[in-house]
Amino acid sequence: MIPQEVVQKVLAAAVSRGGEFAEIFVEDKKSSSAAFDDGKVEELSSGVSRGAGIRVVVGDTTGFAHTADLSEAGLMRAAEAARSVALSTNAGTRTVVVDSPKQHVLSERILIPSEVGKREKIELLQRMNQTARSTSGSIKQVSAGYGDSYRRILVANTDGVFATDEQVRTRIAVSVVAFGDTGMQTGYETSAFTMGFEMFENVDVEELATVAAKRALRKLSARPAPSGTLPVVLQGGSGGILFHEACGHGLEADHIIKDSSVYKGRVGELVASPLVTLVDDGTVGSQWGTASIDDEGKPSQRNVLIKDGVLTDYMWDGLRARKSNRSSSGNGRRQSYQHLPMVRMTNTYLLEGNESQERIIQGTKNGIYVARLGGGQVNTATGDFVFGMTEAYLIENGEITEPLRDANLIGNGPEVLKKIDAVADDFSITPGTCGKDGQSVPVGCGQPTVRITEVTIGGTANG
């Protein structure tokens, strides 16, 4: 994307007024999307963006600038702007040498989405629309969306790193509205992978549409969720976001260094039920949070965060690792070249246990069975979190009974982790988008079926 000599020159300019570290991140991204709504192909959209972000680290300060001008002159101007945080007027000339590039290229199996006909993408959406509408006459509205992106990145820094990568991501989603005597209800389902169009060899779009439609239909006869504290069984793959929110964010090293995490200084301590082993892993197959390298050029790796209930490590990006004199764990990510990297999760999941899902349900006298969680949110400093149930049922006398209307669950991360008393053997991962400090990145969240002995359910029904 940018020749090695230019990269070296720009980095040398970036540290010419002082500074321990400089980095150039170049991104060239093409994306396309298609929206089907209200019975029509409503919109196809294509986009292109490319540019470079340059940062210079001087002590505890980072200077950052970005530009869409990738000429040598444009990059030099950005380097100048980024180094404005360095105070010395002349730190002497420093020669920067980077390795020859470590290139990560796409496997030949990848079907680059831009090489697939638009007609084929639309056809997937039409099939989902038809399937959802044919499920029941009560389905009154369907919208389906498809999106793909092809992103080439280059990262080089004054530590000698020089790496490139190609990343392809494809997603599809369907959202339906069902109408009945009790008003309107909604159902949603999505599938997304770090893959090209070949993902549809394995993803059954009709199945996604059916799941979304049934989710909405069931809620037409749902009763209000209870208000109060009850045991909760989370279906495998339904609620990995709980662990992402409840403890994942608190294990990000930027929060630890700023003392804004409940997990600070607790490595080696029992912070969860011994049934809990939590991993963040950017290498899992072609999951939504997977990549060959992170956005700082560090190869992705598998990091065990909590082992048998004991906190083993945090997640690190280059900047925080440097401060703590250790190596990055491959968790430096950014939304685009216009953003600074920070500590982010990749695919975060709870490892499976030995129990069967059936027995967990049978062993729960009264409680809530959650088949699908929506989004969530956490305050890392207190550990308090909320997350929404978008498909849930009552458990009565060890059996799943009536469906419930949407409601939020609320709890405290460290407390909930200790209240896990059963973990099943039915692991699966779902895709999501994680927002932090105004930046969104794709992540995977996974878990087997687990039971939490008590969680506060934010419904409106008493008892």
Place this chain on the structure above:
Amino acid sequence: MDDLEIIGEKIVNQARPGEEIEAFVAWEEETSIRVYNGEIENLSQAQSSGVGIRIVNNHRQGFAWAGTLDISAIEFALSEARDNASFATEDEYLGLGLPDNVAPKDLDLWRNELSSHSTEEKVSLALELESAVRNSDKRIKSVESSNYGDVSSIATVLTTTGMKASYRQTFSFITAHAIAAEGDETQTGGGYSVGRTLTELDMSKAASDATRRATRLLGAHKPASSRMTVLFDPQVTTTLLAIISGTLSGEAVIKGRSLFAGRLNEEVASSIVSLVDDPTNPSAFGASAYDAEGYASRSNSLIHEGVLQGFLYDTYSARRAGVSTTASAVRGGFSSTPGVGARALLLNPGTKSQQELIESIENGVLVQNISGVHSGVNPISGDFSVGAEGLLIKAGRLGAPIKEFTIASSLQRMLQEVVAIGNDIEWIPSVAAGVSIVVDGISVSGV
């Protein structure tokens, strides 16, 4: 602005016979500074620009965008938009806007003065805020981040159908996030101030809000579950109004996704509720002389004394509904097509201060913060359940802090049960102004 118009003109001039083209050209310059422990943590200054191109041909619409004003990228976007249009379904109501006779208001939303301030001055504001928060109360353990930011943005919309509008604005803001601690307990709270330029910022308000919001939660417990009267802080009301505005979108109505569809002229809220969306009000941070399709902004009454007056429309949804546009087209930037949205909602204020509202409540909760809004509020079914923190209200006085509870009701019911609105209108950088409101019959779930 002239430069953007020239680029826009070059794009629309390439229309082929039968084609309608819209060019949306945007430019932005921003400064972002974060300080921590008396040092700059990061400082970023950058300009960015881009173009979004919408083409309608035979009532089929296509869109493409480029995150640069580079000629080759614009050419790519133009040909992609054209190609994309050929795959869309024909829809007789699709077409770009046509000029109407509403004159734009002259709004003063841009301050030349902003660019006269040095980076050092901006850094010192963030540092000053950090030390103001840290020194305000000995229970403030740290300031997780203290920020200064500003944005200057210019946009032009030009179409082959005769729409032509350029608008620009500046914003400047400071924010701080405080961590308070007592014993082994920690609580957090944020404060901010926003203006059109940095001389309009209120440092002491930003600092004292962050401190008060963090420290007053210390010692918080989970409350008992029951049904209660809830007083929402102005910032929380802003969030609620933003959600409700989605149900008042004409687009949601025609697509069967609005819980207010078919309820025009009916009583949908308590009689003290009057709601307007007026982007011509320069106090609103969502103010703009034009909407995102180039129509002059206008004031729209949505609910008057509890009765539903109308919905918000852009060109497409208005044509389909057989009404005139309300000039309510909004867009997230050059990379998206316009959609319908509110920009400057204002709930007609009452006469009481928040303190007087507290005094009128026998048994209730003051909610200062809600969380999980995206997962817990379903704007289609109206189901409402969010996480909350705040203070108990007993016999007209603020009591113990409470946290880790949820509040639940439905949007429909909450609108009907608004029993009081404060006089404390607060313009917040959002689509709605904040104001204290009191709502009855909310389920509080805790222990």
